[in-house]
Amino acid sequence: MVDRPALSKGEMEVARTLWQMGPAAVRAVYQAMCEEKSIDFSTVQTYLRRLEAKGYATSKLEGRIRIYAAKARAKTVIRDTVNDLVERLFGGETMPLVRHLIEERGIAADELAELRQLIERLDASDQQEAP
Amino acid sequence: MVDRPALSKGEMEVARTLWQMGPAAVRAVYQAMCEEKSIDFSTVQTYLRRLEAKGYATSKLEGRIRIYAAKARAKTVIRDTVNDLVERLFGGETMPLVRHLIEERGIAADELAELRQLIERLDASDQQEAP
DNA sequence: AGTCTTGGCGTACAAGCGTACGTGGTTGTA
DNA sequence: TACAACCACGTACGCTTGTACGCCAAGACT
Numbered sequence: 318m319v320d321r322p323a324l325s326k327g328e329m330e331v332a333r334t335l336w337q338m339g340p341a342a343v344r345a346v347y348q349a350m351c352e353e354k355s356i357d358f359s360t361v362q363t364y365l366r367r368l369e370a371k372g373y374a375t376s377k378l379e380g381r382i383r384i385y386a387a388k389a390r391a392k393t394v395i396r397d398t399v400n401d402l403v404e405r406l407f408g409g410e411t412m413p414l415v416r417h418l419i420e421e422r423g424i425a426a427d428e429l430a431e432l433r434q435l436i437e438r439l440d441a442s443d444q445q446e447a448p
Numbered sequence: 449m450v451d452r453p454a455l456s457k458g459e460m461e462v463a464r465t466l467w468q469m470g471p472a473a474v475r476a477v478y479q480a481m482c483e484e485k486s487i488d489f490s491t492v493q494t495y496l497r498r499l500e501a502k503g504y505a506t507s508k509l510e511g512r513i514r515i516y517a518a519k520a521r522a523k524t525v526i527r528d529t530v531n532d533l534v535e536r537l538f539g540g541e542t543m544p545l546v547r548h549l550i551e552e553r554g555i556a557a558d559e560l561a562e563l564r565q566l567i568e569r570l571d572a573s574d575q576q577e578a579p
Numbered sequence: 580a581g582t583c584t585t586g587g588c589g590t591a592c593a594a595g596c597g598t599a600c601g602t603g604g605t606t607g608t609a
Numbered sequence: 610t611a612c613a614a615c616c617a618c619g620t621a622c623g624c625t626t627g628t629a630c631g632c633c634a635a636g637a638c639t
Contacts, residue, residue, distance in 0.1 A: 325596060329536045343616080359599055362617080367596090381605060381616065395548060398537060403553070405460045406529060411553045412562070415546060417526060419566055422534070422542045426571070431543070433567055435550055440560055456626055474586075490629055493587080498626090512586065512635060 321372045323401070324394065331364040332373060332387065332394065340386035452503045454532070455525065462495040463504055463518065463525065471517035 324332060334349050335341065341349075347361040365385045368374040373394070376385045407413045418424075424432070455463060465480050466472065472480075478492040496516045499505040504525070507516045538544045549555075555563070 322595085326532070326536055327597065333537060333539060357599060358616095360597070363598075366618085378617090383617065395537060396552060398533070399545070399548060399553075401457070402529070402533060405457055406464060406526060408464060411549055411555060412559050414530070415549050415555075415563065416566070417530060418542055418546050418549075419563075419570070421527060422530075424542060424546075424570065428543050429567055429571055432546065432550075433564070433571075435547070436560055436564055436567070439550065439555065440557070440564075453625090458627065488629060489586095491627070494626095494628075497588090509587090514587065 319372055321389065324368075324371070324373065324398070327360075328364050328368055328371075328373075329394075329398070331361060332368060332389075333391075335365075335368070335374065335385060335387045336391045340384050342382050342384055346385070450503055452520065455499075455502070455504065455529070458491075459495050459499055459502075459504075460525075460529070462492060463499060463520075464522075466496075466499070466505065466516060466518045467522045471515050473513050473515055477516070 330350065331346065334346050338345065338349060343358070343362050343365060346365065347356070347358050350356055350361060365374065365376070369376050369385065373387065373389045374385050375388050376383050378384075403409060403411060403414055419432075461481065462477065465477050469476065469480060474489070474493050474496060477496065478487070478489050481487055481492060496505065496507070500507055500516065504518065504520045505516050506519050507514050509515075534540060534542060534545055550563075
């Protein structure tokens with residue numbers, strides 16, 4: 318659809334916060350982000366402005382407060398970002414990344430269980446599609 | 449260990465090619481990359497220079513040809529890059545990305561089988577560590 | 580010997596990024 | 610009403626990234 322310029326790393330964090338919070342004022346986003354890391358209010362403001370400039374967010378003045386809302390869906394952005402990463406770092410192959418994630422980053426037992434189910438499910442539909 | 453500046457997207461592709469090929473001249477890297485996408489020879493050269501400047505590669509003149517070799521190991525770079533992505537786009541949680549990869553990008557049947565084994569293995573060691 | 584090709588190396592340059600500051604208006608408070 | 614806190618908005622600035630060009634020397638070809 319719309320072909321937006323890619324998000325930078327910093328912009329991504331702000332976008333993620335915005336997805337989590339829903340429409341929010343700069344200060345609210347700022348405070349949410351503050352809890353995780355030290356960042357300047359103005360920096361957040363600039364990122365939000367850029368997010369809007371790139372077409373990832375909209376904003377409107379509500380009284381004298383500008384409220385930002387995500388425009389692009391998280392799923393879309395994640396898809397594009399991950400596709401790009403997989404392309405560049407793994408030459409387009411998905412499995413090496415999956416392997417890396419599962420082996421090198423901790424996965425809890427209940428998550429493992431979920432994973433197993435996920436696989437069962439896919440396996441079943443594979444069987445159907447390619448008998 | 450050494451704290452290198454992060455790789456940019458473009459640099460990553462060159463690094464990956466270099467890992468795949470082992471030590472190689474600029475032209476060799478260029479030709480390998482050409483097959484996948486259109487890129488200028490000088491661009492590749494600049495990326496290799498920057499890779500070295502950032503400490504990800506070394507080079508030495510062999511006759512009048514400069515041979516570049518990867519210095520950082522792929523595993524390390526992948527770890528750092530993926531950690532960063534997971535942090536920024538998923539707030540540090542691994543599972544959403546794993547889920548995304550498995551659900552949204554095609555995984556072949558034999559890869560599914562491999563995944564299942566991987567999970568069995570981890571499950572077993574989990575059991576041992578936390579009885 | 581003269582010309583073509585190839586490579587190294589220096590340099591460029593606009594756009595994007597990270598990180599803010601300052602100004603001037605608005606609102607809540609003493 | 611004077612003052613402090615808060616906000617939007619414009620602006621800045623050095624660094625990085627993407628994408629090259631041009632010059633010069635060494636080897637290859639005629």
